[in-house]
Amino acid sequence: MPLQYPPFAASSRIQDAFKNLPTMKRRESGPGVVLVQTALLDLGYKLPISTRKTGKPDGVYGDETHAVVIQFQKDKKLKHDGIAGNKTLEKLDQLMVAKSGKNPVPSPPVAPPTPPPIPPNRDYKIGTDDPTITPDPGSGVWGAKSAELSYIALKQLMLDPTFLSAATIAIGDDAVKHLLHYFGNSGSAYTIDLEGMVDEVPTAKKMMEFEVDQAKAFVETLPPGVHQITSRTAESSYNYKKESKNWFYAVGGYSVWGKGTATVTDTPTGKEYVLAFQYKFFDRYNWDKGKAVTIAGITVTDAFMGEFHKQGLAREYDEIGSLRRTFRWKHGGLIPPGQFNAPGDRS
Amino acid sequence: MGNPRMLTRRMGVRSILLSAFVLASMSCGGAEQVAKNDIVLSDWETVMHVKFPPGTEALGLMKLEERDSVVRLKVRMPAAAWPEFLKSAPINEQDLTDKRRFFLGPDEEWWDPSKPAALPTAQGRLENGSVVNIGVDRGDSQYATVYLLWHET
Numbered sequence: 399m400p401l402q403y404p405p406f407a408a409s410s411r412i413q414d415a416f417k418n419l420p421t422m423k424r425r426e427s428g429p430g431v432v433l434v435q436t437a438l439l440d441l442g443y444k445l446p447i448s449t450r451k452t453g454k455p456d457g458v459y460g461d462e463t464h465a466v467v468i469q470f471q472k473d474k475k476l477k478h479d480g481i482a483g484n485k486t487l488e489k490l491d492q493l494m495v496a497k498s499g500k501n502p503v504p505s506p507p508v509a510p511p512t513p514p515p516i517p518p519n520r521d522y523k524i525g526t527d528d529p530t531i532t533p534d535p536g537s538g539v540w541g542a543k544s545a546e547l548s549y550i551a552l553k554q555l556m557l558d559p560t561f562l563s564a565a566t567i568a569i570g571d572d573a574v575k576h577l578l579h580y581f582g583n584s585g586s587a588y589t590i591d592l593e594g595m596v597d598e599v600p601t602a603k604k605m606m607e608f609e610v611d612q613a614k615a616f617v618e619t620l621p622p623g624v625h626q627i628t629s630r631t632a633e634s635s636y637n638y639k640k641e642s643k644n645w646f647y648a649v650g651g652y653s654v655w656g657k658g659t660a661t662v663t664d665t666p667t668g669k670e671y672v673l674a675f676q677y678k679f680f681d682r683y684n685w686d687k688g689k690a691v692t693i694a695g696i697t698v699t700d701a702f703m704g705e706f707h708k709q710g711l712a713r714e715y716d717e718i719g720s721l722r723r724t725f726r727w728k729h730g731g732l733i734p735p736g737q738f739n740a741p742g743d744r745s
Numbered sequence: 746m747g748n749p750r751m752l753t754r755r756m757g758v759r760s761i762l763l764s765a766f767v768l769a770s771m772s773c774g775g776a777e778q779v780a781k782n783d784i785v786l787s788d789w790e791t792v793m794h795v796k797f798p799p800g801t802e803a804l805g806l807m808k809l810e811e812r813d814s815v816v817r818l819k820v821r822m823p824a825a826a827w828p829e830f831l832k833s834a835p836i837n838e839q840d841l842t843d844k845r846r847f848f849l850g851p852d853e854e855w856w857d858p859s860k861p862a863a864l865p866t867a868q869g870r871l872e873n874g875s876v877v878n879i880g881v882d883r884g885d886s887q888y889a890t891v892y893l894l895w896h897e898t
């Protein structure tokens with residue numbers, strides 16, 4: 399049965415939540431939350447924190463709203479999880495319709511304060527989902543061929559401590575760690591030292607700053623409240639060998655995006671922003687065919703390295719990573735440079 | 746403990762392989778410069794998902810085929826042809842910004858994205874995890890100089 403209470407029926411957000419697409423829960427903010435809070439107030443529930451600023455619901459699904467929704471659910475013998483989804487909204491709708499009908503002269507529904515619309519943004523949006531990334535297909539199916547004795551022997555040699563020590567000097571410690579994970583043959587995801595990469599590779603540092611810049615621009619368009627934000631798409635960058643041989647061999651090209659929780663507050667001196675930001679990284683560690691480097695008659699090819707994967711002696715894997723920062727700034731201002739530093743780094 | 750002669754032989758093989766790997770990894774350049782006259786632009790249209798308009802001239806092409814391949818291509822086209830080229834490219838005009846100039850990477854010989862006064866750049870995501878970054882220098886009224894950087898991830 400569709401929603402009957404006119405303010406609910408007219409709200410696309412309430413309609414979506416009624417279908418659990420998605421439900422409304424803690425950390426959401428907006429006009430849909432205002433309608434839920436208004437209905438709860440009309441039914442006699444108290445929301446002193448959510449109404450303390452203007453006397454009207456603030457539209458933030460915070461701890462208080464969560465707790466009151468739980469109380470409402472308990473009172474109505476519903477599953478009490480604090481989430482406003484199909485059953486909870488259905489019950490709220492029924493009660494509000496009944497309440498309206500009992501009034502001899504129906505009072506007009508309380509018009510919720512409409513926060514300013516969020517302008518469309520090409521880089522960020524409200525939400526928590528991660529962008530889709532299509533990885534490089536790599537060298538093919540793992541273990542598609544039987545292992546050859548020569549490759550088994552080569553793998554043993556490449557895992558020899560003497561070899562690994564020399565390789566660490568030649569190509570870098572992270573490149574060797576990633577190589578070892580490849581030969582570890584588990585195929586499990588590997589968490590890279592993203593802090594180290596951003597610290598060592600100038601382009602990687604610029605990429606992180608660029609991502610934060612995009613997030614900051616979006617946050618400055620948001621109304622007061624708490625908002626979950628996320629990148630619309632990932633963007634890619636490259637660790638050039640001339641910038642870092644270590645990260646060139648460990649990662650090469652990669653994709654990144656950002657997400658986080660933005661808190662926008664109105665103050666007498668203008669808006670203030672706090673962004674609990676997560677910078678995320680993805681790459682596929684693989685060796686695909688067709689590349690070769692020949693020096694002084696010695697050839698190291700991608701096909702050679704990819705062959706270990708095909709013979710089931712090594713396995714390609716996802717490289718993942720994330721780093722966190724909290725940024726605070728005032729409207730029209732810049733993020734102080736020190737806030738980009740890793741926690742504990744006072745440089 | 747193995748036979749000392751076998752061990753010596755094994756160490757010999759190991760040393761050769763070790764030297765080979767270390768030498769290769771320490772000194773290999775991997776960059777292939779293609780002479781201007783040998784650049785066939787139509788070959789790169791498929792890779793970069795673009796269509797070069799008539800009158801486009803190649804200024805340089807560099808391929809690095811290593812860990813993840815990179816191709817740098819710089820072309821010059823009539824200024825009036827830029828909108829037509831942009832329409833063919835897998836980027837959105839609204840994404841073009843000088844803030845993305847660094848997507849084109851560091852300078853190297855004729856590859857000089859740091860030089861133009863303005864170089865609005867955008868990124869297009871292609872199949873198989875590759876991307877193409879396209880920057881345009883429109884400082885000359887007659888020509889647009891376009892930087893294309895394709896790389897795998």
